[in-house]
Amino acid sequence: MKIRVEEKIGGQSLWIETGELGRQAAGCCLVGYGDTVVLCAVTSGPPRPGIDFFPLSCDYRERYAAAGKFPGGFLKREGRPSTREVLISRLIDRPIRPLFPEGYRDEVQVQALTMAADRQNDPDVLAMIGSATALMISPIPFEGPLASVRVALIDGLVVPFPTEDMCERADLDLIVSGSEAGVLMIEGFGREVPEEVVGDAIMAAFEFIKQVIGLQKRLVEQVQPKKLEFEPVKPGPLYESLRSRYYDAFRAAKTTPGKLERAAAVEALREQALAEMMPSEGQEADFTVEQFDSAWQELERRVVRDLLLNGTRPDGRALSEIRPxxxxxxxxxxxxxxxxxxxxxxxxxxxxxxxxxxxxxxxxxxxxxxxxxxxxxxxxxxxxxxxxxxxxxxxxxxxxxxxxxxxxxxxxxxxxxxxxxxxxxxxxxxxxxxxxxxxxxxxxxxxxxxxxxxxxxxxxxxxxxxxxxxxxxxxxxxxxxxxxxxxxxxxxxxxxxxxxxxxxxxxxxxxxxxxxxxxxxxxxxxxxxxxxxxxxxxxIPRPRNDISPWAPRLLRTKISIDKIGALIGPGGKIIRALQEKTRSVIEVEDDGTVTISAASLEDAQAAMRQVEALTASIEIGKIYDGRVTSIKDFGAFVEILPGRDGLCHISELADEYVASVSDICKVGDAMPVKVIAIDDQDRVKLSRKIALRELTQKQGGGEQQEESAAPPPPSQQHRRQGPSHRRR
Missing domain, CATH: 3.30.230.70 (GHMP Kinase, N-terminal domain)
Structure with missing residues (x-):
């Protein structure tokens, strides 16, 4: 029988459903928020002989089909877990592990599969809620309830179950797990958020956790699972014997300075205790080495905790003291x-x-x-x-x-x-x-x-x-x-x-x-x-002013989108030649951002000059240092920017009469030219004679300024310095 509960929390409804899917699992449920749906299932098995830990495994996987996508690469099938899947698996594991009974050693496997994703509501928290819920409705002796919630701090407000777009502009992105009694797990990242604000956000998240727990309890009441009974193993007479005989010596060993020295002292005490507790040859021991190790570990736990509760740390520091x-x-x-x-x-x-x-x-x-x-x-x-x-x-x-x-x-x-x-x-x-x-x-x-x-x-x-x-x-x-x-x-x-x-x-x-x-x-x-x-x-009080000389040099500029083609050239011809010439790598983004990287700053700057020249717009009235590319009877074609040339008519070559263009210039000559016009067909008209005239005038003006700035005769110097002496 399908059972479904839901409640509006935040902007949308959170729902949990069970009874239709995964019916052979110990517990299985679907959890949804928006159009994101996660299936969670749990199973258990008998304990492995000889283990001294709780074998809980949590596995989260994302199906690309959930978002209407194919996996990338040659194999169109999901493979080993991605970094994101590993991190979410850890998020599932961390809050549920403490809620199993002490000494429980059965195999427990938790699996969460993203079945549908709307790309706005992250399935990670839904997987955490679903995994805890599946344990709660299973026979496994899980000491729930347990719920999780993501909150975001946006413009000073704590928002539950924020979307991806909300998280992008949030000052704090926080995941909190908790039971009815208090908080169990926190994972969060922020933009330098004060501690008081973080504490308030955690407690606000805890209030939303109570709402999710209420939803889970409604589901559990309808399912009515029959829980397996498990009695935690209490310390036996072996532990009490070890405690009475070696407690004080253990305290002394645990306060030995140095990690390796402390471990050696504890191991030496263990060997001594085992030798003294073992019966003589021919007599049968009433405990195994495994039982001895278990009791010894429990005694070690008791010793360390007692030391800490009394204000004594194993390395001798105060409770709030940092190591050197x-x-x-x-x-x-x-x-x-x-x-x-x-x-x-x-x-x-x-x-x-x-x-x-x-x-x-x-x-x-x-x-x-x-x-x-x-x-x-x-x-x-x-x-x-x-x-x-x-x-x-x-x-x-x-x-x-x-x-x-x-x-x-x-x-x-x-x-x-x-x-x-x-x-x-x-x-x-x-x-x-x-x-x-x-x-x-x-x-x-x-x-x-x-x-x-x-x-x-x-x-x-x-x-x-x-x-x-x-x-x-x-x-x-x-x-x-x-x-x-x-x-x-x-x-x-x-x-x-x-x-x-x-x-x-x-x-x-x-x-x-x-x-x-x-x-x-x-x-x-x-x-x-x-x-x-x-x-x-x-x-090091602040970041260095420059990067390492062994690091690549990066320069960045932005060009007009309509200039991208001019920079790249037909089939990438121009940009490849430019990279080879300047020993650099040039990358162009769709928005016109150009990034240049090179081994040296000089090569990067040379490439930047070429890029700027290639993508610059020709300005009317500006003088360019051009290069003659071809000569005709009616004038010379001069390249003024890479890939851009203009015509300097024979009448614009010089002030005097020019009988032949070759009398003034030849192919490959450098000469200054001024842009005097650009016609409707984007053809550039140049003038050499105007450029020379203006350059000569500028040089003449500069010489006059130098003469006026020359030092005066000594008598004038004396007269000028007089008042200044008085001012001083």
């Missing part, structure tokens, strides 16, 4: 820009490359195709954490961290009219102990300024952690390290300038956080960000 920071620029030769940012044991090497418009990335999908002029790629090699594992292509985490850093920096970049270069940043994480994505943001700012990119404001980022035992008992941690991230309840990343936030991302392990935690985290992140910016600006 080191900033360097120009650390690599030849590259267009480079920087090294290190915060504690997290180290990011940044490389900046400047390219031409040909280096722009074309992005295709169910939304309209577009070009990217700015790219940031994040790499996390295994040696950065001292591990040895297979090296494959970038994973979801690397793609997500790169996208967060990219969008956090993008809003301060100059426009293409001011800086026409394509920009690519590479962040290689060489060492990691917490918040490498925010180190990437800081390093990217340093690298951009070192490369001479005129950014509007410098951007820095920081991660704020949380340890929460109850609504009243919680502590915020500035600049979290790996242990605090792993055993804590929150990773709240905030990037921005001195003026406000440009990027924000919240992930939770707790069930939710309230408004007080959100606003306190935003405030604490701002204080840390300002401190980091001071240290960055002490190294």
């Amino acid at each position: 920071i080191t900033c360097k620029v120009d650390v690599l030769p030849r590259v267009h820009g480079s920087a090294l940012f290190q915060r504690g044991e997290t180290q990011a090497m940044i490389t900046v490359t400047l390219g031409t418009p040909r280096d722009e990335q074309r992005v295709d999908g169910i939304i309209d195709e577009y070009s990217k002029k700015f790219m940031l790629d994040y790499y996390f090699p295994p040696f950065s954490v001292g591990e040895c594992r297979p090296i494959r292509g970038p994973g979801r985490r690397e793609i997500g961290h790169g996208a967060l850093a990219e969008r956090s920096v993008e809003s301060v970049l100059p426009g293409p009219d001011e800086f026409p270069y394509t920009i690519r940043i590479i962040s290689d994480i060489l060492e990691s102990n917490g918040s490498s994505s925010m180190a990437t943001v800081c390093g990217a700012t340093l690298g951009l300024m070192a490369a001479g990119v005129p950014i509007v404001n410098p951007v820095a980022g920081i991660s704020i952690g949380l340890v929460k035992e109850s609504e009243e008992q919680w502590s915020l941690l500035t600049d979290i390290i790996g242990d605090e991230d792993h055993f804590g309840d929150m990773d709240f990343k905030a990037a921005g300038t001195p003026n406000g936030i440009t990027g924000i991302q919240l992930d939770l392990k707790a069930k939710s956080i309230n408004e007080a935690v959100i606003r306190a985290a935003l405030k604490q992140a701002r204080e840390a960000r300002i401190e980091i910016l001071r240290k960055m600006l002490a190294v």
